[in-house]
Amino acid sequence: MVAIVTGGNRGIGKAIVEELLKIDYTVVITSRSGMDDIKRLRDIYGKNVVFYPCDISFDDDRKRLFRFVDETYGSIDLLVNNAGVAPRERKDILEVTPEEFDYLLNINLKGTFFVTQELTPLLIKNKKARIVNISSMSAYTASVNRGEYCISKAGISMITKLFAARLAEHGVSVIEIRPGIIETDMTAKVKEKYEKLIADGITPINRMGQPEDVAKCVSSIALGNFDFCTGTVIDCDGGFNVRRL
Numbered sequence: 001m002v003a004i005v006t007g008g009n010r011g012i013g014k015a016i017v018e019e020l021l022k023i024d025y026t027v028v029i030t031s032r033s034g035m036d037d038i039k040r041l042r043d044i045y046g047k048n049v050v051f052y053p054c055d056i057s058f059d060d061d062r063k064r065l066f067r068f069v070d071e072t073y074g075s076i077d078l079l080v081n082n083a084g085v086a087p088r089e090r091k092d093i094l095e096v097t098p099e100e101f102d103y104l105l106n107i108n109l110k111g112t113f114f115v116t117q118e119l120t121p122l123l124i125k126n127k128k129a130r131i132v133n134i135s136s137m138s139a140y141t142a143s144v145n146r147g148e149y150c151i152s153k154a155g156i157s158m159i160t161k162l163f164a165a166r167l168a169e170h171g172v173s174v175i176e177i178r179p180g181i182i183e184t185d186m187t188a189k190v191k192e193k194y195e196k197l198i199a200d201g202i203t204p205i206n207r208m209g210q211p212e213d214v215a216k217c218v219s220s221i222a223l224g225n226f227d228f229c230t231g232t233v234i235d236c237d238g239g240f241n242v243r244r245l
């Protein structure tokens with residue numbers, strides 16, 4: 001079984017890579033920069049783990065990734081669309097510039113859409129394959145100081161539905177995972193703020209999530225435990241999604 005994990009060199013993506021390796025997937029890790037930990041993983045998992053550079057916002061990179069995977073493996077069983085960025089600087093929606101908006105949407109939304117489109121022939125070849133999209137609780141939660149991020153994640157929810165509807169006839173299911181507050185580089189700058197919110201009860205489960213929490217949802221999907229589900233959303237968020245009164 002072969003999986004591609006975009007943004008697999010650190011954070012949530014890296015935890016997903018490790019969970020998939022544990023259940024005997026061969027994993028192609030992609031991201032813009034390299035992976036410090038690749039030697040350790042190769043020492044443990046050998047040929048089953050490969051790093052291939054790909055910026056999902058560049059068409060040439062997406063096409064090179066397709067060619068590499070096609071020539072090396074011929075097909076894929078699982079695509080995990082995890083790569084994503086936060087705004088370089090959090091700005092109120094009344095101040096965000098078109099350039100900042102484009103930067104983020106080009107990666108998170110357009111990159112995710114077109115990398116999925118590019119790799120679809122390799123998923124279809126298998127007659128049975130899975131896509132997991134890592135969106136966010138920001139898909140439905142308004143943060144006015146990073147509106148472009150929220151818009152990108154709401155868009156990923158529609159990508160989930162679109163590809164679920166389009167690819168079911170080809171045996172490809174699509175599941176979206178909405179992480180809550182997860183401790184990674186992305187949240188490092190705002191960790192104190194989030195820790196206070198959690199201490200004040202913003203989530204029923206009273207801790208920050210860890211990358212492994214999300215990775216375990218992905219490995220469960222990868223094992224086939226959700227095979228009658230498509231277009232489905234999993235909230236991996238400590239219960240943030242529960243409205244309370």
Ligand code: NDP
Pocket residue numbers: 006007008009010011012013030031032033034054055056057082083084085086107111134135136137178179180181182183184185186187
């Ligand atoms: P990190 O910042 O730790 O990791 C982001 C990953 O995406 C890195 O591997 C990065 O690698 C890769 N990446 C970024 N841009 C590109 C690009 N253009 N092409 C290819 N790879 C790219 O963040 P997290 O691990 O926290 O986030 C992973 C996903 O989870 C993201 O989509 C994020 O939005 C989402 N998420 C995170 C939450 C959190 O609380 N941490 C909550 C909800 C959702 P490189 O820089 O080398 O390209």
